[in-house]
Amino acid sequence: MxxxxxxxxxxxxxxxxxxxxxxxxxxxxxxxxxxxxxxxxxxxxxxxxxxxxxxxxxxxxxxxxxxxxxxxxxxxxxxxxxxxxxxxxxxxxxxxxxxxxxxxxxxxxxxxxxMVNAEKIAVSSGLVTPTDITHRFLNIQSAGNSSALVDFIRSEKPALGLVFCDRKSETTSVARKLKSAGIRAGFLNGDMDQSQRIVTLDQFRKGAIDILVATDVAARGLDISGISHVINISVPHDTESYVHRSGRTGRAGNKGICVTMVAPEDYRYFAKIKHDLGVEICHEEGEKKEITPEQAKANEALKLSRRRPGFRTRRPNAAPSIAKK
Known part of the structure; x- marks a missing residue:
């Protein structure tokens, strides 16, 4: 961040x-x-x-x-x-x-x-999601079903996908499962050192990997353009987490899709999220479906348009410094 x-x-x-x-x-x-x-x-x-x-x-x-x-x-x-x-x-x-x-x-x-004589400015605490995001959910037999995830990614063909897991250990196992299925995937979690994180995020931005599997903490503040899909491999246990996760897509006027995989044991959490947000969440069967030619074309265009944001620094001419000389 x-x-x-x-x-x-x-x-x-x-x-x-x-x-x-x-x-x-x-x-x-x-x-x-x-x-x-x-x-x-x-x-x-x-x-x-x-x-x-x-x-x-x-x-x-x-x-x-x-x-x-x-x-x-x-x-x-x-x-x-x-x-x-x-x-x-x-x-x-x-x-x-x-x-x-x-x-x-x-x-x-x-x-x-x-702080002295601080002025407090409060913004509405109502949880909302951008209107450019389409919300969908899939019924699955058990939480963290990586086989269902593989089937979904193969059929949907995301241009750039971010998969959320609840545990650090899950990120590595899910990414490994995706790779074994021929999907270009990487993972991001709190056990990685900073140099590893930078390399992985750089690969994600440049399109060397199409799917990034991460935890909430590791993905906090993540701002990468072109993320077409956010996928919750299990239901977040609170509405705020769902909003933050889904907000990684549908940014800067782009359309986005947030898909949540719902197991029977997670129904109560998902029902609360739907109630809190008051948005339509479309139901899909947890099985393969064919992607339309239009969707495939749009996703391919997104892949080709990815560019890594530049982070450049220059030596100063006369900028004040707060470092010790």
Missing amino acids: AIQVADEINKVGGHLGVLVSAIYGGTKMDSQMTDLAWSSIIVGTPGRLRDHLTRGNLYLEKCHTVVLDEADEMLDMGFKDDLEFILGGLPKPRLTLLFSATFPKQIEMIARKY
């Missing part, structure tokens, strides 16, 4: 001379020290930023703006101490922006401690 956010900032501010670095774990500190020396905006994960601060590679004396994005998720992942360490070293006055889907007590405590 740090890479993707830095990429978007670079697109907006690169031509203005705004220079950005993505700082995260799983990569060498030395190369990041070089980036810190010339960056005016740093997008980073709490743990790695704290590492650089404690080693004297970064100082915050000139930092006048700090953004905490997905604060509740960072706390859930155990970054509370790292966040407090970073926030405690920031100068005053400053502008602090905090974004959070939920506001548990821990978030409120951090806001009271590190």
